[in-house]
Amino acid sequence: MLSFPFTALNSASSLQLPFHSLVLSSSQSKLAAVSTHHFLSLPVQRSRRNAGMGGGRRTPPAILCSSIPSSSSPAAGADAPSSPAMTVAPPVVRKRKRYRKPYPGEVKGITEEMRFVAMRLRNIKGKYTHKNKTASDSDSDGGESLSSEEGEGAGEGNEAESETWMPSMEGFVKYLVASKLVFNTVERILDKSDDVSYTHFRKTGLERSEALEKDLQWLAEHHGIEIPKPSNQGVVYAQYLEHIAEGSAPLFLSHLYNIYFSHIAGGQVIATQVCDKLLEGEVLEFLQWEGDAQELLKGLREKVNMLGEHWSRDEKNRCLKETSKCFKYMGQIVRLIIL
Secondary structure (H helix, E strand, O other), X not given: OEOOEEOOEEOOOOEEOOOEEOOEOHHHHHHHHHHHHHHHHHHHHHHHXXXXXXXXXXXXXXXXXXXXXXXXXXXXXXXXXOOOOOOOOOOOOOOOOOOOOOOOOOOOOHHHHHHHHHHHXXXXXXXXXXXXXXXXXXXXXXXXXXXXXXXXXXXXXXXXXXXXXXXXXXXXXXXXXXXXXXXXXXXXXXXXXXXXXXXXXXXXXXXXXXXXXXXXXXHHHHOOOOOOOOOHHHHHHHHHHHHHHHHOHHHHHHHHHHHHHHHHHHHHHHHHHHHHHHOOOOOOHHHOOOOOHHHHHHHHHHHHHHHHOOOOHHHHHHHHHHHHHHHHHHHHHHHHHOO
């Protein structure tokens, strides 16, 4: 007799059989063993068949649940606290960047800007009073194709006045004396000043005070002319140059350039015409240069433009205002010839 516990577990049907104690004969035990083996093999074969067909019954898709109550549900909406309303920021509106309109001649440098100011001094009621080719129409580098009155004393007269000028020897000597005082003041400031900007303009070849000293001595010796003291026009301008040289290098350098520019462009033309009438064509030292005057002026222009690149726009605007003052002072000195 064989006694053993018997348990049958069907995984597919979740059927669990209780334990039984059986007492069987030898023939019955063999039959029971065969039946038990067949019974236990049924779930295994079924599970294998289901696996071959893709796993049998498919698992339904998972349903995700959210713990956040839906706003459409009245019950959930009543229990959940109301969230604050979202505020949307207004769109950022970028301001349009405005560019400053460049000044006339600003691209070429500060000396070109000053030249445009000098040309406007000759503009009367929107029309130029001369018929010659103006500096704005010139293709030359310096653009110094000015009439005699334009260069020195711009705005002080027109061509009709220049034709009626009757120069006198006394007035011409006053003009030379006042010019000598102005050039001597400029050269003295450059030589004695500690400002680094002024060192670039020493010994440029444009100096005129020594030549004027020789001309005045020659006139006194050969023509018996008594050399007067500097007139009020020259004294006032020389004092003004000393004043601005101490306070602002850009302002002084604007006068420096315009003084030489006005003399080369127009002053020497007037002086040459006066020499033809009063000195029978004798050429003064004041009107002679060691080298090309235009090339010397070009070198001066380049140095002023180089320094002008480091000046602020406010300083440049002040230089443009000083340009008008320079031509005003120089025009008063030129007019000493006919006084």
